[in-house]
Amino acid sequence: MATDTTRARLLDEAERLFLERGYELVSVRAVNAAAGMNPAAVHYHFGSKEDLVVALLQSRLGPLWADRLATLTRRRAAGWTPGAGELARINRRKDGYGGSLDHRAGVARGIARAVRDEVGDRIAITAKLNMEDGVRGGLGIDESIQVARRLQDDGSVDALQLTAASSLLNPMYLFRGDAPVKEFAAQFPQPQRLGIRLIGKQILRAYPYREAYLLESGSASVPPLTCR
Template sequence: MATPDTRTQLLDAAERLFAERGFRGTSVRAITDLAGANLAAVGYHFGSKAELLAAVVRRVVEPINAAQCARLDRLLARTSDPTVADLVEAFAGPLFDEMPGGDEGGARTSRLIVTIITDPAEEARTWTGPSEVAVRDRYLAAFERALPDLSQEELWFRLRGIIAVTAVDRIQVYQNPPASLSPVAGEAARRWAITYLTAAMSAPPTGT
């Protein structure tokens, strides 16, 4: 097996540390020490710590976004009016696929997603690009058609909830596996999540 190049080692180290410590709690020196690289390597390969964070997050998120777009394409090819449950499955399914329960890599991805949702650092809120915006807008438009009584703001709130609920669940499953439950519980979590999140997305508009 080929040894990872320096850029990949930096990405791997940064993903682990950003997920554990957040953006401000992770120093460039800590990243380069863990990667076994010299201190100037982050600047050489990425330009800055902020650009390294963006590269780390995109490496994690792009496969999820691509799968979400592909599922939405297949869904809309079958029907122009998909149900809320079908849309939730198309959006949430790739999150479960990329964050399998009981897997360290899946848990690390989950922690990173929670970090970029909750990290107060400005750099954690400015990594997105056109591809992430396009996925958001496509799903918002599809949910708007399925749930015309909801405002776009409330729809986006609920869509963010899908991401948060899924990510937190994946972390909990890895870190605190319920010993008293059978392995079937883990396999069923995806179905439970789709049922729960469909109900949450379909709830009546919140009164003012």
């Protein structure tokens, strides 16, 4: 019982300090001192600082993940594995809109054609197209150019607005600069806020900012295209 109480005090103080100062600025010694423990308490009960963080996440977030993890375990035990048609990391559909590039581009091309059929030449149509998702298995510049050429051949768009990044998997690939982990975490309740503060830099990656940083990819996309 005493051991459980000691662990709980260390976790509570670690959580408070991490939220106040950030993970990098909190030492194991500071956690021990804040909990009123001897300098070896964290090492004795958890191991390293990283082990302390793992225990903290398990304590705070474990109950939220329990049902999902149990479901995944049951599916795997029943023989489930990701389908062979799940070729793109963003699009994992197994119907006519998943798998190959032609299938994955089908939604965008179908919408563009429907709009063109409705408005004819009375209104200019623009489409926003990702040049790169910034994630392994996502859309790259070569595939982006192929999609753009298909839209061009369809005659369904007058211009393309080029962008980048997967807002779901790697949003900072578009925005660049320091990742706003603290501000992003503040939008969530506890314990999600704690988890984002602790592992946010792995989710929101930081890319150095430079002027016109999308120009190189955009220049690669533009020469082969001659939209309406």
